[in-house]
Amino acid sequence: MLPTRQTIIAIIADEARIEADKLEPEATLDSLGIASLDVMSVLFVIEEKFDVIIQQEDIAATDTLGQFVDVIFAKVAAI
Amino acid sequence: MKRRVVVTGLGCVSGLGQDADETWRRIAVGDGAIRELTLPRGDDTIALTVRGPAAPIDCLHTGRIEARFATRAIGKLDPLARFAIAAATEAVEQAKLFGSPVLDERTSILLGCGSGGNATFEIGYRRLFEHGIGKAHPQTIPNGMISAPASQIAMLLGIHGPAMVLSSACASSAHAIGEAMHMIRAGRVDVSIAGGAEACLTLGSWMAWHSLGAMATDTCRPFSIDRQGLVLGEGAAMLVLEEREHAVARGAAILAELIGYGSSSDARHITTPDRAGIERAIRAAHADAELPLDAPILISSHGTGTRLNDATEAAALQAVYGPALAANTVIATKSAHGHLIGASGALEFLIGLIALQKGLAPPIINHLATDPACALPLALSAQAIDHKHLVSNSFAFGGLNAVLIGRVA
Numbered sequence: 001m002l003p004t005r006q007t008i009i010a011i012i013a014d015e016a017r018i019e020a021d022k023l024e025p026e027a028t029l030d031s032l033g034i035a036s037l038d039v040m041s042v043l044f045v046i047e048e049k050f051d052v053i054i055q056q057e058d059i060a061a062t063d064t065l066g067q068f069v070d071v072i073f074a075k076v077a078a079i
Numbered sequence: 080m081k082r083r084v085v086v087t088g089l090g091c092v093s094g095l096g097q098d099a100d101e102t103w104r105r106i107a108v109g110d111g112a113i114r115e116l117t118l119p120r121g122d123d124t125i126a127l128t129v130r131g132p133a134a135p136i137d138c139l140h141t142g143r144i145e146a147r148f149a150t151r152a153i154g155k156l157d158p159l160a161r162f163a164i165a166a167a168t169e170a171v172e173q174a175k176l177f178g179s180p181v182l183d184e185r186t187s188i189l190l191g192c193g194s195g196g197n198a199t200f201e202i203g204y205r206r207l208f209e210h211g212i213g214k215a216h217p218q219t220i221p222n223g224m225i226s227a228p229a230s231q232i233a234m235l236l237g238i239h240g241p242a243m244v245l246s247s248a249c250a251s252s253a254h255a256i257g258e259a260m261h262m263i264r265a266g267r268v269d270v271s272i273a274g275g276a277e278a279c280l281t282l283g284s285w286m287a288w289h290s291l292g293a294m295a296t297d298t299c300r301p302f303s304i305d306r307q308g309l310v311l312g313e314g315a316a317m318l319v320l321e322e323r324e325h326a327v328a329r330g331a332a333i334l335a336e337l338i339g340y341g342s343s344s345d346a347r348h349i350t351t352p353d354r355a356g357i358e359r360a361i362r363a364a365h366a367d368a369e370l371p372l373d374a375p376i377l378i379s380s381h382g383t384g385t386r387l388n389d390a391t392e393a394a395a396l397q398a399v400y401g402p403a404l405a406a407n408t409v410i411a412t413k414s415a416h417g418h419l420i421g422a423s424g425a426l427e428f429l430i431g432l433i434a435l436q437k438g439l440a441p442p443i444i445n446h447l448a449t450d451p452a453c454a455l456p457l458a459l460s461a462q463a464i465d466h467k468h469l470v471s472n473s474f475a476f477g478g479l480n481a482v483l484i485g486r487v488a
Contacts (some may be wrong), residue, residue: 017154033151040217047214 003050003076010068011049015041025066032065039068049075084260085488086335087326087343087430088176088319090169090274092162093416094134095429100142102416102426103433106441107461111415113298113310113445119282125205128281131289131300132290134312134417135280136162143273144168147177148235155229156222157196158278161226162315162422164235167272171236174319174331176270181325187268188229188242189259191251191275191315193421197284199223204283217447228276229317240268246421248475249381250342253424253463253483257340259320269325274425276316285311293385299418301382301411302389302453309383312417316425334416334488336488337431338468339368345478353478357395360480361470370468373403377440378463379431379471380455382411383418392474393453402419408464409455410434424473428483431469435487439465 013020016038023032029039043054054075062068089099094112096102105112116133119125139161144153147168153161171177176186203219206212221227226244233242241262247254252275259273279288288294288311295307318337326333340362345356365372381392396404412430418425434440440458469485 015155017151037217037221044214044216 008072011045012042027065081262083323084263084320084337085323085326085333086318087321087331088170088174090166092165092315093314095416097140106415107163109444111443111444118285132310159276160228160231163276166315166317167232170279170317170319176269182236182238183271184239185268186238186264186270187240187262189255189273190244191228191421192225192244193248193251193253195225197281201281201283223314228331229230247479250473250475250479250481253473253481260337263322268283269322273320276315277420277422278313285292298416298445301384301414304448304450306384308385310417312419315422316429335485335488337485339364339484342362349477352391354391354395356478356480357474358399358483361399364482364484375406375466376443376468376470377466378407379410379427380411381472381474388450393455408440409457410440415443428471431471432485435469
């Protein structure tokens with residue numbers, strides 16, 4: 001079953017230890033305090049859960065949380 | 080003039096209780112935390128389960144931490160860091176140091192841990208060895224490393240001074256407290272958050288301890304006839320140590336004074352205790368504290384409940400104190416909270432200080448009958464005491480010994 005964007009945001013909230021309601025799509029990862037290690041942790045869990053591979057370069061250009069979720073969503077949806 | 084070191088805050092979590100008050104309330108009445116535990120906890124996907132006596136923390140209460148810090152503070156951390164943060168938060172709260180400028184650059188963090196994040200590493204290795212998955216969670220190292228608790232506490236409290244974890248197996252946190260005392264005496268800092276943590280109640284760690292043949296199958300019976308061995312516990316204990324004038328100037332409540340520390344290395348065997356090494360550490364602590372060997376004292380023994388350790392410690396105490404030993408009172412609190420390995424020294428020193436304050440020696444529980452090889456003035460029931468000094472012993476595997484001496488404020 002395909003995850004919803006909500007599922008992905010919940011994983012980000014869990015891995016980066018941020019309350020989900022603070023995760024505004026326009027906010028940058030930086031401003032949310034999501035460090036590169038948190039990004040790695042999120043990708044690790046997504047890959048595990050949805051059997052997908054997401055490369056570093058796939059997310060290299062993402063700046064905001066919304067863009068980050070978009071990339072993950074597209075990758076997962078393409079399985 | 081020598082800079083004196085006092086204790087202005089205490090905090091602890093263990094199977095016995097999730098703060099110093101609850102811990103004391105239970106131990107004072109002989110209520111122990113050892114019960115049967117099944118490992119692994121909360122995971123039914125592993126084919127192997129083991130059962131045995133242990134003193135676990137079933138669920139860490141995080142209210143005190145969440146009241147101070149964001150949820151993010153402890154969310155995904157290994158229990159090792161979670162325990163350490165809980166105990167440190169309580170201790171710093173009691174010392175009324177939250178928001179104090181001294182935390183910035185004039186405070187150190189010195190913790191003792193026997194091992195790192197066992198749960199984190201075991202989960203990581205399970206993926207590799209059991210499932211053949213060649214990828215580990217990116218937080219495996221940052222969460223599992225033995226120094227993580229010091230870093231996490233530093234981040235939460237904004238401490239920019241010296242911070243580290245030192246390791247000497249079962250004496251780790253006693254060494255940490257002693258070395259922290261020297262940091263303050265030397266003028267490097269005015270405050271130190273010192274203590275230790277251990278989170279060793281995991282399947283892999285358990286099996287490794289078990290294979291040593293040092294674990295009891297019934298319970299922990301320090302200095303008793305028919306004692307079988309140690310029982311593992313888990314948790315953390317922290318003290319806020321402070322330079323006396325600094326504490327007085329800010330009107331802090333002084334709970335006790337840390338007046339001596341002795342440490343030694345047996346340089347003899349990786350598991351067998353050595354009476355001479357133990358004696359050296361006790362004598363060194365007395366010399367440092369300038370406390371005569373015939374002063375009546377409360378002795379918080381290392382008292383693990385293993386046949387060899389207890390007999391060796393008893394012989395060392397008899398040799399050091401001679402006839403004066405009879406006027407002392409010996410407690411062995413591992414009978415109630417189990418062996419917290421790296422955190423034991425700090426928890427036992429903390430309980431011993433409260434015992435001095437309250438004038439009550441908590442009872443050694445689970446004791447069946449006297450072992451002639453352990454003839455000591457044991458507190459087998461709760462005993463009123465008027466000792467002014469505490470000598471707290473920690474003698475680790477590998478012959479690393481640390482003895483702390485405290486006195487009532």
